[in-house]
Amino acid sequence: MKVMVTVKRVIDPYVKARVKSDGTGVETANVKMTMNPFCEIAVEQAVRMKEAGVVTEIVAVSIGVPQCQETLRTAMAMGADRGILVETDAEVQPLAVAKLLRKIVEKENPKLVIMGKQAIDDDSNQCGQTLAALLNWPQSAFTSKIEINGDSAEVTREIDGGLEKLTLKLPAVMTTDLRLNEPRYVTLPNIMKAKKKPLEVIKPDALGVDITPRLKTLKVQEPPKRSAGVKVADVQELVAKLKNEARVI
Amino acid sequence: MATLVIAEHDNNNLKPGVTNAIAAAANMGGEVVVLVAGQQCAGAAQAAAKVEGVKKVLLADAPHYAGGLAENLAALVVSIADQYTHIVAPATGFGKNFMPRVAALLDVQQVSDISAVESPDTFVRPIYAGNALATVQSSDRIKVVTVRTTAFDPAGAAASPAPVENLAATPDSGLAQFKGQELSKSERPELAAARIIVSGGRGMGSADNFKILEALADKLGAAVGASRAAVDSGFVPNDYQVGQTGKIVAPELYIAVGISGAIQHLAGMKDSKVIVAINKDPEAPIFAVADYWLVEDLFKAVPELTKTL
Numbered sequence: 001m002k003v004m005v006t007v008k009r010v011i012d013p014y015v016k017a018r019v020k021s022d023g024t025g026v027e028t029a030n031v032k033m034t035m036n037p038f039c040e041i042a043v044e045q046a047v048r049m050k051e052a053g054v055v056t057e058i059v060a061v062s063i064g065v066p067q068c069q070e071t072l073r074t075a076m077a078m079g080a081d082r083g084i085l086v087e088t089d090a091e092v093q094p095l096a097v098a099k100l101l102r103k104i105v106e107k108e109n110p111k112l113v114i115m116g117k118q119a120i121d122d123d124s125n126q127c128g129q130t131l132a133a134l135l136n137w138p139q140s141a142f143t144s145k146i147e148i149n150g151d152s153a154e155v156t157r158e159i160d161g162g163l164e165k166l167t168l169k170l171p172a173v174m175t176t177d178l179r180l181n182e183p184r185y186v187t188l189p190n191i192m193k194a195k196k197k198p199l200e201v202i203k204p205d206a207l208g209v210d211i212t213p214r215l216k217t218l219k220v221q222e223p224p225k226r227s228a229g230v231k232v233a234d235v236q237e238l239v240a241k242l243k244n245e246a247r248v249i
Numbered sequence: 250m251a252t253l254v255i256a257e258h259d260n261n262n263l264k265p266g267v268t269n270a271i272a273a274a275a276n277m278g279g280e281v282v283v284l285v286a287g288q289q290c291a292g293a294a295q296a297a298a299k300v301e302g303v304k305k306v307l308l309a310d311a312p313h314y315a316g317g318l319a320e321n322l323a324a325l326v327v328s329i330a331d332q333y334t335h336i337v338a339p340a341t342g343f344g345k346n347f348m349p350r351v352a353a354l355l356d357v358q359q360v361s362d363i364s365a366v367e368s369p370d371t372f373v374r375p376i377y378a379g380n381a382l383a384t385v386q387s388s389d390r391i392k393v394v395t396v397r398t399t400a401f402d403p404a405g406a407a408a409s410p411a412p413v414e415n416l417a418a419t420p421d422s423g424l425a426q427f428k429g430q431e432l433s434k435s436e437r438p439e440l441a442a443a444r445i446i447v448s449g450g451r452g453m454g455s456a457d458n459f460k461i462l463e464a465l466a467d468k469l470g471a472a473v474g475a476s477r478a479a480v481d482s483g484f485v486p487n488d489y490q491v492g493q494t495g496k497i498v499a500p501e502l503y504i505a506v507g508i509s510g511a512i513q514h515l516a517g518m519k520d521s522k523v524i525v526a527i528n529k530d531p532e533a534p535i536f537a538v539a540d541y542w543l544v545e546d547l548f549k550a551v552p553e554l555t556k557t558l
Contacts (some may be wrong), residue, residue, distance in 0.1 A: 133353035214358035
């Protein structure tokens with residue numbers, strides 16, 4: 001079966017995001033960029049399913065600036081067979097992302113789409129569920145285990161109180177949580193191999209999707225800072241402060 | 250003008266955070282109507298009727314709403330969506346799961362995880378793990394919004410209960426089947442509702458060592474949480490995770506033990522009223538957000554703290 005995975009280029013999660021001084025957004029110029037960690041888990045899952053003989057082809061899709069080709073090359077170095085970039089410099093909000101992905105799904109006909117549960121820049125946590133609804137497919141958000149049985153899938157997903165099990169009719173959309181797998185490191189030979197894999201670039205217009213943003217960002221600000229705390233010498237002092245100063249115990 | 254709030258519940262009661270979402274909804278301009286969907290969940294509907302600011306409760310009771318399957322729940326919400334200007338749910342695992350489906354079916358760009366309501370169409374939401382706050386204005390005809398529950402005080406009790414009306418069920422989509430849940434059992438309070446949380450990180454070293462945190466938690470009547478590192482290491486189950494991609498909490502007292510303070514963890518707890526950090530590394534980034542910090546070996550400090558309290 002064919003699987004589609006999606007990969008987003010984001011600010012490296014270990015870099016602290018800085019708000020631009022004019023309040024229009026977050027500084028992305030000259031900042032280290034990487035593949036969104038949850039998308040890495042999605043790619044890893046597809047590759048493991050291919051290694052297990054369940055999956056025959058993996059198509060990786062990204063949406064955004066030309067540099068997203070690097071993110072797609074990383075996905076291909078991990079094991080994706082080919083890449084598709086929907087190239088645009090414009091802001092693409094989650095609903096528009098899902099609409100673009102729907103068009104690619106209709107063209108590629110995958111039996112499964114695996115996506116990260118959330119991009120760690122915008123933190124919207126929407127795209128997978130949105131795409132599933134647009135396609136009228138079932139979904140498994142925050143997935144920690146996937147088992148394919150012919151035309152259905154048994155999944156386990158992380159919920160607030162523990163775990164939940166579902167049976168989904170395929171085709172379906174699944175989004176990844178942290179415990180699904182641990183992504184591999186890409187090796188140099190695989191990076192070289194990935195350079196030769198096919199990468200198609202298309203424009204949003206060619207897919208007939210209107211990507212005009214529905215949300216207008218009025219301003220972006222730094223959150224209020226916590227005032228500096230105090231170091232306590234020992235447990236006795238800590239307990240005294242919590243009782244008499246903070247009055248929380 | 251009316252706002253529909255979709256309630257998360259356990260059939261008998263509302264889950265923590267729903268009354269906070271109702272309070273947020275009350276700021277969006279219209280009357281608040283609450284939808285309770287599930288199987289044999291009349292008790293939860295009665296509970297919703299007793300929340301301040303609720304004008305009416307809609308009860309949709311059918312077997313295929315058990316477990317809150319996103320496909321069926323979204324279809325139900327969409328069937329009545331045209332009567333509302335706003336559709337609201339808590340940004341918990343429950344709301345995050347089905348609300349984007351509602352938005353997609355209505356051709357609306359959802360506004361996720363809002364921390365403030367500026368006006369009926371303008372909201373503040375944290376982005377980049379809470380390192381920035383974006384103020385966004387929606388141009389969609391219906392606003393589909395999930396609420397960061399810790400950012401709003403809960404609505405109180407109503408003087409007299411609101412009426413409960415039955416709502417016709419929409420058909421079962423047949424796309425997904427609910428097979429069951431494995432819920433962590435604990436006598437301690439839920440993370441989302443706890444007044445005090447004791448959290449452990451990689452520094453705890455093992456699942457067994459979490460017992461010393463549990464002893465401290467029991468002394469304080471606290472919930473136990475964890476950093477991603479502790480969950481990934483298998484010390485505790487996934488539902489303990491506090492952070493950007495886990496649970497967002499804001500208790501009165503948060504005690505971080507053996508947690509270094511990665512950006513992703515801070516995102517989930519830095520709005521706590523009082524933060525205590527215990528770590529043997531004097532350079533641990535967690536100290537930057539702590540009100541009180543103690544540089545000491547946790548295996549000495551935690552049992553001593555439990556004994557002193």
